Amino acid sequence: MQAAHSAGKHALLVADTGAGKTLAGFLPTLVDFCPSGGVQPGEGLHTLYISPLKALAHDVQRNLLAPVQEMGLPIRIETRSGDTPSDRRKRQIGKPPDILLTTPESLSLLLSYPDSFQLFAGLRRVVIDEVHAFATGKRGDLLALALSRLQAIAPDMQRAALSATVASPEAFREWLAPWGDVDSVTVVEGEKGAPPEVEILLPREERVPWGGHAAIWAIPQLYEEIRRNRTTLVFTNTRFLAEYIFRNLWDANEDNLPIAIHHGSLSVEARRKVEGAMARGELRALVATASLDLGVDWGDVDCVVQMGAPKGSSRLLQRIGRANHRLDQPSRAILVPGNRFEFLEATAAKDAVDEGRRDGEDFRPGGLDVLAQHVMACACAAPFDENALLAEIRASLPYAWIDETIWQRVLNFVATGGYALKAYDKFRRITRDTDGFWRLTHPEQAQRHRMNAGIIVDSEMLDVRFRNGRSLGKVEERFAASLKPGDTFQFAGLDLEVEQLRDMELVVRASRRGAMIPSYSGLRLPLSTHLADRVQAMLTDRAGWARFPDDVREWLEVQAWRSHLPAPGRLLVESFPHGGREYTAFYTFTGWNANQSLGMLITKRMEDRGLMPGGFVANDYSLAVWGLKKVEDPAPLLSPEILNHEFVDWVQDSYLLRRAFREVAVISGLVERQHPGKRKTGRQVTFSTDLIYDVLRKYEPDHVLIEAAWADARAKMTDIGRLGDLLDRAVGHIDHVQLDRVSPLAVPVMVMLGRESLPQGSVDDELLLEAETLAGAAMQLDPLEDEEE
Template identity: 80%
Template sequence: MPPEIAQWFAGRGWRVRRHQAEMLAASDAGRHALLVADTGAGKTLAGFLPTLADFTPSRLAGAPPPEGLHTLYVSPLKALAHDVQRNLVAPVEEMGLPLRVETRSGDTPSDRKKRQRSRPPHVLLTTPESLSLLLSYPDSLELFQGLKRVVIDEVHAFATGKRGDLLALALSRLQAIAPGMQRAALSATVADPEEFRAWLAPWGEIDAVRLVEGEKGAPPEVEILLSEEATVPWGGHAAIWAIPQLYREIKRNRTTLIFTNTRFLAEYIFQELWDANEDTLPIGIHHGSLSKEARRKVEGAMARGELRALVATASLDLGVDWGDIDCVVQMGAPKGSSRLLQRIGRANHRLDQASRAILVPGNRFEFLEAMAAKDAVDQGHRDGEDFRPGGLDVLAQHVMACACAAPFDEAALLAEVRSSLAYAWLDTSVWSRVLHFVATGGYSLEAYDKFKRIVRDDDGEGGGTWRLTHPEHAQRHRMNAGIIVDSEMIEIRFRNGRALGKVEEQFAASLKTGDTFRFAGMDLEVEALKDLELVVRAAKRSATIPSYMGLRLPLTTHLADRVRHMLVDRAGWGRLPDDVRDWLEVQDWRSQMPGPDNLLVETFPHARRHYTVYYTFTGWNANQSLGMLITKRMEQRGLLPGGFVANDYSLAVWGLKPVLDPAPLLSPDILTHEFIDWVTDSHLLRRAFREVAVIAGLVERQHPGKRKTGKQVTFSTDLIYDVLRKYEPDHVLIEAAWADARARMTDIGRLGDLLDSAAERLVHVELERVSPLAVPVMVMIGRESLPQGAVDDELLLEAEALAGAAMRVETGAEEEEEE
């Protein structure tokens, strides 16, 4: 440890943590490193210690400081990069190190981006997308040739997805440019460190990655909030019943951070809190659709301790170091123990101080989920997503970026791509198809000049040098490259030009002049919709909140299994609130409990229809898919299905005829017949194709001085999709779209596991009326298309009526009299 760093720690009254010293030692030994340590353990500083050490006078020994770009820091969030810059500048300045630190993201001004390529800082804080764009410039070889280190923060947040694919390809490219470059990754919530070591390492060199485990911190203090009557609602998600108690909690604390799972709920909860804010406390809101100015303003206010509460989405999940947060509140179900642990860690953010968190369940199943998540956090159990093969659309984008930088040798680039875990599987056949797509758009599109982006200079077998067909393709690539393909967004501005943020185009199109809506905590009136901008002015009180089409957070398999075990752990019911315990006891008496070893299916009549409820615990995406498939199979069997509704835990399907035997509806062959037909004919594959077409560069959203609307992008991709399905069904992007539709949009893996075991695990219970466990999903019928939280009060009223029938327990005489 250089004495300058040791003295800086001592001057702050800190000690160098063991894991911090080990990260420096791993770097000095020339090894890559993965650090897994609790929130507040000083992970970010540990990742940067080797960089700081390289610039200390004792290590420089009179030599001038290194020139050029020394360290890249990659984070999943812009807010995290800016927060790290604030916290990194302090030790640099206090130690007097000759080290310049800057950020680079989509929000960085273009003149600064240009200057960073010609005169780079020593440390550049960026995102995977911005790094990929940097690699697309001809001067990238010179920019990165002296790179010593890459630090990847919160690696669990993106390594298993497409952003991780893009970063893995960028790491391979950087390693080829700077062979001595060291890789370091940091996380507090990695479930399987060995998988992440393999992802971080160049392919086949896992032993080159040292696993550093952090010192254990104080265990978090987690409580589950109940209403003042100690009851838990039957239905709903927004947990509005908790607002008065939540407001009192805010008044008790210096700062409270309130997490929601969607942008709609963030606006909704913020509005409810503001209505309760009789003391006019400073309360803020933060989510990804707000303008960068609004986000920076809120982040700065939090850092200065000026806010008493902040309502946020996943936009603040990761790494933001605000030490004055007393308490974290999770509104609604946490959906995963790792996600909950990450959010809890925002409180106190000190290793030796317990983080305090309050979970606020919206309904009874969410209460069980909150209990399961709390138990997992208490026991230190984490969950996470599995790694899967890298996406072909991401690979196509990377190939184009490499061509924009310089002509590339086909065989050399293939070897480079294969050096990452995500693409180690890539064979020459698939590689050739990807190159052919980037070069021509594919067999069906190669007659069109607009798709001819690269060309090979010779026809050597399995080799040759590829280059751009025209320099303008480089500009078009940089304008359109990226991995995150949100629904098309419309900018919200006041007449004076002040930007507020963005709403989805679909929502904006539903508005007309004079309509009002609520956004960023303000009531707004529409003046005009023009040129992809929604011009607004201040309005009186408004009830409408924009609803976003963002993906729902999936219930993890780990948490679902814990809930199922709780349901059959009758001895453990004693720690539940009275109404929740009664709910389970009546269910146990009248029907059966869905446990880890069975698949409970209940059938019963209600309101002149016949219902079947499947307790799958596979998450909303898989249940939605299963509902589609079951109703199709019911049609084929003449059961006259009427519809279905799903939540994370169960699926309710209704029709005019009863399902006497549910087993044939759940046979695994449903995934090889009905599934393929349904996905092929549904919007799912079209939506997936739109995303991969944009990522792969086949369809461009942005042109010089003009941006396509969402309708224009959809029209273009639908047109190409129809052509490819008819004339080239094995096109590389059709294959990529299928992979997306199977994995992300339908959660086909969990669905397949459920159906494969359904025959042995199926337990069918025929009932005369609705069961207690079916009430939470039944009350959603007719409201499934509405935003979560919008109808909670109405839901609660209907739930109480339905629950009356579900919870009624008759004696034999009473049953006879009723008949």
């Protein structure tokens, strides 16, 4: 890194966890502040560190202070995020630290101040940690635009990006390069560390479950593991499962071991308390979500547990790296599958980690809603020339595609809201003056922008507080609205009773009664294409079945004997009767989003063809559709042209596009969540966006936000790319099998019928009972064959 810095190059450092990436990223900065470096502390902001997580920024601050103090450097290091007190944020602009640790959103807000030109004028370096975690999404779009602005303010600024799990260094090198100058970026490969030790936990003297995702069967074995270790970090894929697993562990905690929980909905105080306890080695176990799976350096963690399917080898590798966090010692991890397909997925992920294979999302064009937010931030800082700003924007990879026509549409939207909305003064935010510069229509627009700017649009949340004012965190407004005084629920590891719901607060008290658990709609982690392909390959590799548990091997053997196994490059479809209905199962391996979309489209086609569909259910691997009439030929239900018209009609008439529009409307600043002294409820935001959406659909269907919403709906909510690949593959490559009963492979998705809208985990016991009934039918041999044997 120092060599690249000395040569005036930008750098991408790819190195294993524990190799010292973060310190390497800061090394040129520390060298500059050494007596021979010629830089004096207090001369202004020298280095900007960008982190995807607030927790990571605080952890880096702790770990960076030690070497700085050991070297005797009087460097001032501070963090800045949404949790930073307002007085400190104000001071940081007037009297900046030497090193500032922040997030993409906080950096964008800093750039919206007139003082930003002075603040960043002397900026020497930007260090982007865990770049793989956000570069391919909207946060990466926002950061790419911010980097272009910083480069314009400080032309000699050097960029450095760090990651342990970049699947394609060349793609990230292109993203990091200003003006597409890839030759200005040097890729630095770090020393390889000890290979991780990964094992898959299996039930003792029992079978791998057929259904369910919470893997509660493993709690006794997990607790034994926690007792053996100094510190165990237990990862879950959702906040709901974090609360659920924590409660079950706490119930099993007969030794009263210090076990804690951490996720993004908890209060700042609660998160900081847990992070501090972990840093001091005071916890024996911590149950967490993705809020802690990036870069946090706790050397005393000697085992990482992944509850449920890992969904991607890079994500798993990142989480495994939290154990030991030393280059010369292997990180130890245990994967706990919730069902048989998850066992296959865990095995595929373990194989990928053993082989050093990584996966990741592809880069896509930058979002127009993010661009509109950035334009507004630039206007808040100072009047701008549209040609100069366009050139600056095109210097970033996500927006190199922006042409003059699209640019004018974005400018027109920020200025007036668009053709259909320009008659309303509330949407007039910027105007062009007589000199040709764009400026704010009123100074108050700057405050409104800063109060509402951001990329992450979560479900509306309500504060959970005790009567004395102590905050525990936030729960979804939709969940809170379902509660009444006297109801109990579980949150932050506590059983709570509702006292009252007032304004944007849920007032509670501790309870000794049994509790419900908050159900978050939150993020559903997608199954990576890489792992999906590996799982499908396993199904046809009969020689490889020898390493599977007996019950899993028997499951696949009976499936092969009774029906077929999904073959690479082909689509297996099974039709069978069950419970007086006709079912058809499609083994797609395209992930939940694509399967949900396909289910909607197939049931619509079934209805048009008189097959009387009743519904469908999906998981990451398969889709089961049921109706009153048998599907004799699935090919007409899967023709690729289904995406040309029916997909468009379905998305426009469904909630998907409205939901996508709500997000882009908030991100672009068209609809504001915050006003001075007041915050809109989620219901009010939804009402506002739905009203605007209906107006634009009718009077301006080519509006820039409609276009942005379509891009989101295709990419994020329906996974249209994987769906299109599946339909193309299905042409002439369908293996359709007619069966007289449910097949073994269909059991994991069939047990979810009627349960898909319920919280995962709470119905696991009932699901397992139903799974055993289904499995008995699926695995039963025919009577005649029983007699012959």
